[in-house]
Amino acid sequence: xxxxxxxxxxxxxxxxxxxxxxxxxxxxxxxxxxxxxxxxxxxxxxxxxxxxxxxxxxxxxxxxxxxxxxxxxxxxxxxxxxxxxxxxxxxxxxxxxxxxxxxxxxxxxxxxxxxxxxxxxxxxxxxxxxxxxxxxxxxxxxxxxxxxxxxxxxxxxxxxxxxxxxxxxxxxxxxxxxxxxxxxxxxxxxxxxxxxxxxxxxxxxxxxxxxxxxxxxxxxxxxxxxxxxxxxxxxxxxxxxxxxxxxxxxxxxxxxxxxxxxxxxxxxxxxxxxxxxxxxxxx
Amino acid sequence: xxxxxxxxxxxxxxxxxxxxxxxxxxxxxxxxxxxxxxxxxxxxxxxxxxxxxxxxxxxxxxxxxxxxxxxxxxxxxxxxxxxxxxxxxxxxxxxxxxxxxxxxxxxxxxxxxxxxxxxxxxxxxxxxxxxxxxxxxxxxxxxxxxxxxxxxxxxxxxxxxxxxxxxxxxxxxxxxxxxxxxxxxxxxxxxx
Numbered sequence: 475x476x477x478x479x480x481x482x483x484x485x486x487x488x489x490x491x492x493x494x495x496x497x498x499x500x501x502x503x504x505x506x507x508x509x510x511x512x513x514x515x516x517x518x519x520x521x522x523x524x525x526x527x528x529x530x531x532x533x534x535x536x537x538x539x540x541x542x543x544x545x546x547x548x549x550x551x552x553x554x555x556x557x558x559x560x561x562x563x564x565x566x567x568x569x570x571x572x573x574x575x576x577x578x579x580x581x582x583x584x585x586x587x588x589x590x591x592x593x594x595x596x597x598x599x600x601x602x603x604x605x606x607x608x609x610x611x612x613x614x615x616x617x618x619x620x621x622x623x624x625x626x627x628x629x630x631x632x633x634x635x636x637x638x639x640x641x642x643x644x645x646x647x648x649x650x651x652x653x654x655x656x657x658x659x660x661x662x663x664x665x666x667x668x669x670x671x672x673x674x675x676x677x678x679x680x681x682x683x684x685x686x687x688x689x690x691x692x693x694x695x696x697x698x699x700x701x702x703x704x705x706x707x708x709x710x711x712x713x714x715x716x717x718x719x720x721x722x723x724x725x726x727x728x729x730x731x732x733x734x735x736x737x738x739x740x741x742x743x744x745x746x747x748x749x750x751x752x753x754x755x756x757x
Numbered sequence: 758x759x760x761x762x763x764x765x766x767x768x769x770x771x772x773x774x775x776x777x778x779x780x781x782x783x784x785x786x787x788x789x790x791x792x793x794x795x796x797x798x799x800x801x802x803x804x805x806x807x808x809x810x811x812x813x814x815x816x817x818x819x820x821x822x823x824x825x826x827x828x829x830x831x832x833x834x835x836x837x838x839x840x841x842x843x844x845x846x847x848x849x850x851x852x853x854x855x856x857x858x859x860x861x862x863x864x865x866x867x868x869x870x871x872x873x874x875x876x877x878x879x880x881x882x883x884x885x886x887x888x889x890x891x892x893x894x895x896x897x898x899x900x901x902x903x904x905x906x907x908x909x910x911x912x913x914x915x916x917x918x919x920x921x922x923x924x925x926x927x928x929x930x931x932x933x934x935x936x937x938x939x940x941x942x943x944x945x946x947x948x949x
Contacts (some may be wrong), residue, residue, distance in 0.1 A: 477896070490881050490882040490884075493881070493919060494914075494915045494919070495876055495884060495913045495914070496885060496910070496912075499911075519921055519922050519923055520921075521880040521881060521921045521926075521927055522880065522882050523880045524876070525872060525876075525882060526828060526869075526872075527868070527869040527873050528873065528876070529828070529847055530828070530847060530850055531847075531850060531851055531873065531938050531939055531942050532851055532938055532939035532942075533774075533844075533847060533848075533851075534932075534933060534939075535873075535930055535931065535939055538929075538930035539876065539927075540935060542927070542930065568914060572891055584926070584929060585926060592810035626829035626830060626831060627829075628833070629829065629830040629831065629833075629834055630830065630834050631830050631833050631841050631844065632777070632836075632839040632840070632841045633841060636873055637840070642836065663793060664793045664794075664829035664831060666793075666826065666827070667827045667829065667863070668868060668872075669794070669797075669825070669827055671863040671888070672862070672865045672867070672868045672891075672893065673797060673825070673862075673864070673865065673867050674900075674901065676778070676796065676797045678793060686820075694800060699849075703821065705913070709904050709908070738892055739911070740871055740911050740912055740913065741911070742907055742908075742911055742913075747826045
């Protein structure tokens with residue numbers, strides 16, 4: 475399939491992490507989409523999806539917060555959600571509303587906007603599957619040896635078993651751009667998520683295990699699908715061997731010759747020496 | 758452990774609220790076997806299911822297990838009976854607050870309070886403020902200082918919150934929360 479000739483509009487939900495701590499994830503994603511003629515239309519006045527804390531305490535609040543975002547999606551448009559946790563919350567709310575017409579009616583009345591419970595909510599990987607990566611000009615990834623890290627939010631609760639799994643797509647996309655994926659055992663291991671704040675004693679050994687796994691596999695870098703995982707891996711590791719961690723969107727943009735040095739100075743583990751040695755960046 | 762003090766309706770209530778039938782549990786212990794957080798859990802997840810089945814409310818609600826679960830779904834994927842264990846844990850946390858049970862992991866609840874407080878104030882999470890308020894609440898001023906400074910230096914923490922315009926819609930969501938847990942948590946989140 476060829477890259478779309480005409481610009482495609484798609485509603486875009488960045489979420490709190492991409493809007494703040496992981497701006498480099500957001501910017502590289504937008505940059506890549508621009509190059510492949512996908513126009514991301516940020517949801518006007520979006521709110522937090524509820525994150526892990528809302529459903530941890532009150533499932534009603536979690537539903538309402540997620541549903542408000544669904545009510546903001548322009549009619550007939552698909553919604554791209556960049557963060558796996560937000561995706562799980564928003565898609566979970568959509569499925570709930572599809573099976574609970576009463577809640578749907580109540581929320582539509584509350585917000586004064588209609589909600590399409592059949593709308594397509596996409597992860598970036600699904601969108602990427604429609605792009606012919608090989609036709610894109612750029613330096614490619616020059617044999618960059620990476621381990622893919624999806625984290626746990628790509629995992630599906632039993633109620634979402636029928637939704638498409640994303641595992642494998644990162645390897646396929648980056649391999650077609652010249653990188654070399656390495657199999658390892660930690661691709662879907664949980665990073666510790668929010669327990670990183672209240673129980674760093676629990677999360678640190680988990681993160682160290684993941685980094686050690688990457689070192690053992692002989693990876694030059696870890697490539698993450700989730701901004702939250704990216705942060706936990708960078709912040710909580712204690713082992714001395716530093717493995718750079720790239721956002722998936724950064725790797726894609728690098729492959730097509732797009733990058734901004736401002737992205738990489740926001741990393742706690744500086745990826746620039748590796749990227750320079752691979753001649754993926756010049757400065 | 759006093760097994761004579763049972764709440765025979767407890768299991769039913771949990772099943773209703775969570776929409777997952779824990780009576781399907783075979784106690785094969787796959788859930789605990791694969792759980793990345795098992796070291797922080799006492800007792801393991803299937804024992805919590807057993808406690809709830811037996812109506813031993815206090816023991817279930819006062820366990821550390823329900824707070825150490827982050828809902829990563831590793832267990833749900835492994836469960837041969839497709840029990841949504843994460844949804845089950847969600848319900849138990851809410852009930853623990855509602856019933857005034859002794860919270861085994863007050864810092865974890867404290868973190869959730871700060872996140873929800875931030876969403877209630879701004880509609881979005883403001884991470885720097887969440888961290889500062891959390892530190893104030895737990896009176897742990899120096900732990901993680903290093904991490905915080907590194908994040909500030911790398912411009913990971915915005916100084917000012919980004920705020921939703923239609924805050925009335927956000928407030929409505931918080932008012933509706935049918936569980937008392939939310940109200941208790943939200944009030945405490947406002948006044949640490």
